[in-house]
Amino acid sequence: MADRLLYEGKAKQVFETDDPSLVLVYFKDDATAFNGEKKGRIDSKGRLNNAMSSLFFELLAKEGVPTHFVRAVDERTMLVKKLSIIPLEVVVRNVVAGSLARRLGWPEGKALAKPVLELYYKDDGLGDPLINRSHVDALGAATPGELDELSGLGLKVNGILSAYLLERKVRLVDFKLEFGRADGRIWLGDEISPDTCRFWDADTGERLDKDRFRRDMGGVEEAYQEMYRRLRG
Numbered sequence: 001m002a003d004r005l006l007y008e009g010k011a012k013q014v015f016e017t018d019d020p021s022l023v024l025v026y027f028k029d030d031a032t033a034f035n036g037e038k039k040g041r042i043d044s045k046g047r048l049n050n051a052m053s054s055l056f057f058e059l060l061a062k063e064g065v066p067t068h069f070v071r072a073v074d075e076r077t078m079l080v081k082k083l084s085i086i087p088l089e090v091v092v093r094n095v096v097a098g099s100l101a102r103r104l105g106w107p108e109g110k111a112l113a114k115p116v117l118e119l120y121y122k123d124d125g126l127g128d129p130l131i132n133r134s135h136v137d138a139l140g141a142a143t144p145g146e147l148d149e150l151s152g153l154g155l156k157v158n159g160i161l162s163a164y165l166l167e168r169k170v171r172l173v174d175f176k177l178e179f180g181r182a183d184g185r186i187w188l189g190d191e192i193s194p195d196t197c198r199f200w201d202a203d204t205g206e207r208l209d210k211d212r213f214r215r216d217m218g219g220v221e222e223a224y225q226e227m228y229r230r231l232r233g
């Protein structure tokens with residue numbers, strides 16, 4: 001299998017394969033926060049995020065969500081459908097945390113009556129700014145119809161993952177999704193892991209995600225391990 005590097009990001013590498021419709025995604029242990037300003041490593045993160053993302057994508061596919069996931073090929077690598085990524089980050093929130101707490105001046109941990117859906121423009125140079133539907137239209141990033149589909153899928157993923165996680169004593173606080181186009185339709189891409197979600201212990205509120213790295217809380221690798229342990233049941 002050819003392994004030409006197509007793209008190297010902060011957390012993953014994307015390699016082409018002999019099949020032009022498929023790519024390999026390799027999960028690194030590198031960790032960054034605050035738009036790359038803070039850099040570090042989380043031992044075993046690549047392996048754990050590959051395993052957790054694979055598990056989530058399989059669960060979502062079973063529930064009818066179109067995902068790019070084909071199969072895990074080794075501990076750190078998954079084979080996925082090659083997408084033309086839509087430059088939007090779709091964030092869904094159930095509980096106030098992070099930038100929403102800062103933006104609205106609300107305390108972290110306040111439950112939201114309804115899920116809140118936000119759109120960010122995926123552009124490192126601009127620091128991924130928060131945008132609205134009108135900006136998406138002006139940018140030509142997605143059509144209004146596509147945006148309806150992304151929003152619907154974001155809320156559907158939220159319902160599926162929230163229920164699944166609660167059974168494992170984990171509260172899904174918020175998460176980020178990326179979507180892309182292939183074969184004339186939209187697929188869920190990228191990853192779903194403690195790098196891209198906030199997971200809080202349902203009883204104690206203990207953080208089991210990348211906030212431990214962002215906020216220098218310690219026990220980062222242990223938190224990722226604990227999440228994987230709960231997901232495997």
Ligand code: ADP
Binds near residue numbers: 008009010011082191
């Ligand atoms: P970043 O680009 O933010 O540093 P990563 O290190 O996670 O992020 O890099 C992975 C890149 O691969 C991201 O830009 C993501 O949009 C892209 N990607 C994710 N899934 C696919 C896919 N199925 N096909 C093509 N590109 C993808």
Ligand code: UDP
Binds near residue numbers: 197
């Ligand atoms: N998120 C992400 N990538 C980003 C920005 C956010 O995966 O570039 C995730 C983050 O892990 C959290 C959710 O999106 O689960 C909402 O993040 P928020 O806007 O609160 O950002 P932060 O507090 O990190 O500034």
